[in-house]
Amino acid sequence: MNTLLSILAVFLLANLLVALLRVARGPTPADRLLAALLFGTTGVAILLLLAFATASAALLDAALVFALLAGVSGAAFAQRAWREEEGTHDDD
Amino acid sequence: MTTIEIASVILLLTGAAFFFAGTVGLLRFPDVYTRLHALAKADNLGLGFIMLGLLLQAPGPATVLKLVLIWLLALAASATVGFLIARRARQNGIVPWQSGDRE
Amino acid sequence: MKPSVPAVRAALWRSALLAVLWWALTDGRADSWGVGSVSILAAAILSLRLLPPVSTYISRVGLLRFLIFFFYHSLRGGIQVAWFALRPRLSLRPAIHEIPLRLPEGIGRVLLANTLSLLPGTLSVELNGRRLCMHVLDAAAPTEVEVRRAEVRVAHMLGLELEET
Numbered sequence: 530m531n532t533l534l535s536i537l538a539v540f541l542l543a544n545l546l547v548a549l550l551r552v553a554r555g556p557t558p559a560d561r562l563l564a565a566l567l568f569g570t571t572g573v574a575i576l577l578l579l580a581f582a583t584a585s586a587a588l589l590d591a592a593l594v595f596a597l598l599a600g601v602s603g604a605a606f607a608q609r610a611w612r613e614e615e616g617t618h619d620d621d
Numbered sequence: 622m623t624t625i626e627i628a629s630v631i632l633l634l635t636g637a638a639f640f641f642a643g644t645v646g647l648l649r650f651p652d653v654y655t656r657l658h659a660l661a662k663a664d665n666l667g668l669g670f671i672m673l674g675l676l677l678q679a680p681g682p683a684t685v686l687k688l689v690l691i692w693l694l695a696l697a698a699s700a701t702v703g704f705l706i707a708r709r710a711r712q713n714g715i716v717p718w719q720s721g722d723r724e
Numbered sequence: 725m726k727p728s729v730p731a732v733r734a735a736l737w738r739s740a741l742l743a744v745l746w747w748a749l750t751d752g753r754a755d756s757w758g759v760g761s762v763s764i765l766a767a768a769i770l771s772l773r774l775l776p777p778v779s780t781y782i783s784r785v786g787l788l789r790f791l792i793f794f795f796y797h798s799l800r801g802g803i804q805v806a807w808f809a810l811r812p813r814l815s816l817r818p819a820i821h822e823i824p825l826r827l828p829e830g831i832g833r834v835l836l837a838n839t840l841s842l843l844p845g846t847l848s849v850e851l852n853g854r855r856l857c858m859h860v861l862d863a864a865a866p867t868e869v870e871v872r873r874a875e876v877r878v879a880h881m882l883g884l885e886l887e888e889t
Contacts, residue, residue: 530678533630537637537671544644551648559653559710563660566706569698570664571640573691574671578633581675586751589687593749596691600698607705639802646809654847654859655818658805661841666802686748700838707849707859717818717859 534582538575545571562606569599629677636670639663652718653710661703668695734777739768786881793877794839797870801844808861819863823871824854826886827879836871836878843874 545567552563573592580588622630646659672692679685742764750756808816827833837848837856845865850857860867879886 530626530630533633537633540637541640544640548644548647557653557710557715559706559713559715560656562702562706562709563647563653563656566657566660566664566699566702569695569702570643570660570668573695574636574640574668577671577675577688577691581678586684589684589691590749593687593691593694596694596698600694600701603698603702604705607702607709639806642802642806642809646805649809649814650816651814652818654849655816655861657841658845658847658859658861659809661847662798662801662805662844663809665842666798669798681752683748683750683752686744687751690745690748696842697838700841703841704838704848707847711849711857717820718816719818 531582534578538578538582541571541575541578545575562603565599565603565606569596569603573599625677629674632670632674632677636667636672636674639667639670643667653715654707654717657703657707661699665696665699668692730777731772735768735772738771739764742767742771781883783881783883786877786883790877790881793874794842797844797874798842801842804844805861816861817863819860820849821858821860821867823856823858823868825856825875826888827875828884828887829853832878832882832884835882836875839874839878840871843870846870 548567548571549564552560552567555561573595576588576592576595580586580592640663643659643663646663647656650656650659669692672688676685676688679688743760746756746760746764750760808814825833825836827836833851833856837851840846840856840858841848845861846867847859848856849859856871858867858871875886878884
């Protein structure tokens with residue numbers, strides 16, 4: 530079972546890597562923001578699988594923090610960072 | 622293998638399949654809006670199945686609750702961030718791809 | 725000032741929920757409750773400060789029906805988008821649809837907009853007062869029917885009246 534969990538974790542890691550390469554290429558800043566979503570789902574799934582594969586409960590907490598941060602950082606990036614990049618400094 | 626282990630394996634493999642579909646969608650879909658569809662739906666479902674598969678192997682009720690909590694947080698994060706990205710993209714004038722356009 | 729009945733009730737409910745959360749986070753370890761009880765108390769007070777008790781009504785039957793609806797349709801949504809991604813010919817016909825919501829202003833609309841992003845074929849793009857702007861994967865799909873169905877579920881769960889548009 531642990532072998533299967535590790536294999537799945539590696540498979541998801543490969544997925545994440547390919548997706549990140551695609552996302553980094555853009556072409557728009559919005560495409561790059563998709564990386565925040567990727568870590569919130571694929572990243573969390575990898576951590577969960579590894580937590581069970583290695584029986585280390587600490588990784589579950591890491592996954593929890595990832596899920597929390599994915600929401601907060603994603604929202605912050607979408608609301609703020611991109612605006613700076615576009616060079617429009619209107620405050621609303 | 623017990624029945625529970627078999628069920629767990631099936632759920633985990635289903636989850637991985639949805640993640641794979643999400644990644645393929647990300648690579649093939651033509652614009653940021655359609656890619657958001659792929660990530661928001663397929664990846665969340667993938668995470669849901671992975672979570673269910675692991676639930677069956679959880680050592681205690683506290684771990685079960687923690688897994689469900691993680692999944693709910695991830696769901697909320699995806700829905701909210703997906704919406705914010707789509708809104709921002711539209712405000713910044715990114716025009717949605719139409720079926721007549723070249724990819 | 726004497727605390728009102730709803731305030732006491734909200735404080736008790738939130739403390740209980742936070743205690744369950746603490747229990748899950750610490751894997752039920754008995755030696756953590758010293759720090760835990762202080763944290764729970766502090767979190768409960770902070771939550772009452774940030775979000776004063778409001779009389780939100782949640783129907784239990786409505787919640788259950790919403791959850792069943794949500795799980796079933798998000799499964800459909802995932803399968804549909806996976807099918808779009810994996811089939812050999814890309815056959816997307818995306819469009820932007822605008823639908824006037826019948827839910828009253830407030831949490832209901834936000835919940836609906838977020839829910840729709842996880843349901844088949846729809847992605848919320850803009851929520852402007854009553855108007856919900858959505859990106860759909862298939863322009864010919866009966867989007868409005870799906871939205872209305874989700875809307876009824878949300879309204880039922882939160883005990884909201886649907887308004888005429």
